[in-house]
Amino acid sequence: MDKIKITGGVPLNGTIRISGSKNAALPLMAASLLTRKTLCLENVPQLADIRTMSELLGLLGVSVEERGNGPSGRSLVFRADEIASTVAPYDLVRKMRASVLVLGPLLARQGHAEVSLPGGCAIGTRPVDLHLGGLEAMGAQIELADGYIQAQAPNGLKGAEIIFSNVSVGATENLMMAAALAEGETRLVNAAREPEIVDLANCLTAMGADIEGAGKDEITIRGRASLAGATHHVIPDRIETGTFVMAAAISDGDLCLEGARADHLEKPFQVLRQAGVAIDPVETGLRVRRANGPLQGADIMTEAFPGFATDLQAQFMALMATAEGASMITETIFENRFMHVPELMRMGADITVHGASALVRGRQRLKAAPVMATDLRASVSLVLAALAAEGETELNRVYHLDRGYERIEEKLAACGASIVRSKESTPS
Numbered sequence: 001m002d003k004i005k006i007t008g009g010v011p012l013n014g015t016i017r018i019s020g021s022k023n024a025a026l027p028l029m030a031a032s033l034l035t036r037k038t039l040c041l042e043n044v045p046q047l048a049d050i051r052t053m054s055e056l057l058g059l060l061g062v063s064v065e066e067r068g069n070g071p072s073g074r075s076l077v078f079r080a081d082e083i084a085s086t087v088a089p090y091d092l093v094r095k096m097r098a099s100v101l102v103l104g105p106l107l108a109r110q111g112h113a114e115v116s117l118p119g120g121c122a123i124g125t126r127p128v129d130l131h132l133g134g135l136e137a138m139g140a141q142i143e144l145a146d147g148y149i150q151a152q153a154p155n156g157l158k159g160a161e162i163i164f165s166n167v168s169v170g171a172t173e174n175l176m177m178a179a180a181l182a183e184g185e186t187r188l189v190n191a192a193r194e195p196e197i198v199d200l201a202n203c204l205t206a207m208g209a210d211i212e213g214a215g216k217d218e219i220t221i222r223g224r225a226s227l228a229g230a231t232h233h234v235i236p237d238r239i240e241t242g243t244f245v246m247a248a249a250i251s252d253g254d255l256c257l258e259g260a261r262a263d264h265l266e267k268p269f270q271v272l273r274q275a276g277v278a279i280d281p282v283e284t285g286l287r288v289r290r291a292n293g294p295l296q297g298a299d300i301m302t303e304a305f306p307g308f309a310t311d312l313q314a315q316f317m318a319l320m321a322t323a324e325g326a327s328m329i330t331e332t333i334f335e336n337r338f339m340h341v342p343e344l345m346r347m348g349a350d351i352t353v354h355g356a357s358a359l360v361r362g363r364q365r366l367k368a369a370p371v372m373a374t375d376l377r378a379s380v381s382l383v384l385a386a387l388a389a390e391g392e393t394e395l396n397r398v399y400h401l402d403r404g405y406e407r408i409e410e411k412l413a414a415c416g417a418s419i420v421r422s423k424e425s426t427p428s
């Protein structure tokens with residue numbers, strides 16, 4: 001198991017290119033199941049989750065080919081002439097919950113699918129009832145047996161009005177893909193509005209789908225008998241962008257984030273500016289540094305887009321741990337997304353958790369400590385804390401980080417960070 005060692009106190013200076021979005025690329029890859037034609041995705045990041053999704057698609061009969069790293073980033077080319085299997089096995093689904101996104105496309109194209117129930121994860125129980133309820137409203141028969149979702153649509157999927165009781169990114173994506181090949185019109189009400197939903201809708205539209213309203217809370221999809229191929233450029237990763245904005249701020253550095261899009265981060269940037277971070281558009285992306293002097297405490301509450309993203313909450317907590325004054329951080333999306341708190345406290349952070357809220361009292365300086373990554377964003381919050389801490393922090397279980405951050409040590413080291421990865425020696 002790899003470890004990362006970071007010696008803090010070095011301001012980051014330089015340029016970081018923002019990678020393609022993991023959370024946009026994963027559903028786009030699943031969309032390749034909807035057509036016999038070639039789907040080419042440009043700007044796909046090199047990440048463990050992308051490899052897992054490629055492996056799963058390969059098992060289902062999709063050929064996946066890599067086409068070099070051009071000016072449009074790395075391209076992956078998918079072709080699903082024939083679906084070889086409709087089973088998404090536990091071994092892959094347990095590694096990555098987004099595997100459940102093959103359910104809608106498989107069911108729409110093949111009329112049946114068996115997908116392992118993803119189960120909970122470190123951040124919460126994460127049920128899939130909204131995915132399943134929506135597919136049932138479209139005529140699917142679903143049973144849960146032996147840990148699997150067993151779904152049949154012997155007469156094909158039919159358009160329906162689906163009113164979500166909760167906003168769900170994954171359910172909106174799964175149902176939008178299923179509806180693109182269903183008979184008739186589907187209306188998704190109380191749909192997620194995240195930029196990744198819009199990116200998926202843009203790609204499906206390029207494949208010939210008829211979709212209106214993506215990015216709003218009501219999406220209408222008129223199903224087609226078949227979809228064509230397309231070439232699509234994946235949007236930049238807004239969570240990676242927000243993370244590096246906070247890396248510049250916590251280290252008191254000055255970074256240019258190439259290819260970053262401010263329009264996907266309006267709410268987080270509003271709060272970060274209030275906390276004393278200067279974020280300015282430049283020709284190639286965004287320039288980030290402290291506006292003037294120390295950071296100030298600011299309050300956030302996580303919400304579905306366009307609110308403050310839960311995927312940036314842990315990083316914001318690390319930042320606030322070094323700000324002047326207090327901050328109240330409230331997590332409303334996942335019931336167990338404070339796993340980074342005890343680890344940040346091991347580095348000297350002053351944090352008190354009351355239910356879904358954490359009161360952070362800023363400290364001038366954090367101190368290095370051995371810490372353990374528990375999930376993807378918790379891991380990167382510890383990297384941020386380590387960049388500002390006195391001494392050498394050792395971060396264990398960095399495989400979580402590799403799920404979502406492309407070449408993170410390389411990117412940070414190129415801007416001056418003292419960061420090295422080492423293989424953990426196996427005990428003799």
Ligand SMILES: CC(=O)N[C@H]1[C@@H](OP(=O)(O)OP(=O)(O)OC[C@H]2O[C@@H](n3ccc(=O)[nH]c3=O)[C@H](O)[C@@H]2O)O[C@H](CO)[C@@H](O)[C@@H]1O
Pocket residue numbers: 022023024026097098124125126127128129130131132166167168169170171192196304310311333334335
């Ligand atoms: C691969 C990907 O894109 N992952 C993102 C996606 O996850 P994911 O799509 O899994 O998250 P959802 O938007 O579905 O979850 C939001 C909330 O709805 C609940 N829920 C969801 C589905 C369901 O059937 N029933 C139900 O109750 C969840 O438990 C959670 O409390 O959106 C999350 C919320 O922005 C992000 O943190 C994840 O990084």
Ligand SMILES: C=C(OP(=O)(O)O)C(=O)O
Pocket residue numbers: 023096097098311376377404
């Ligand atoms: C929670 C995340 O991913 P996933 O939904 O794949 O677990 C994330 O990207 O922060």
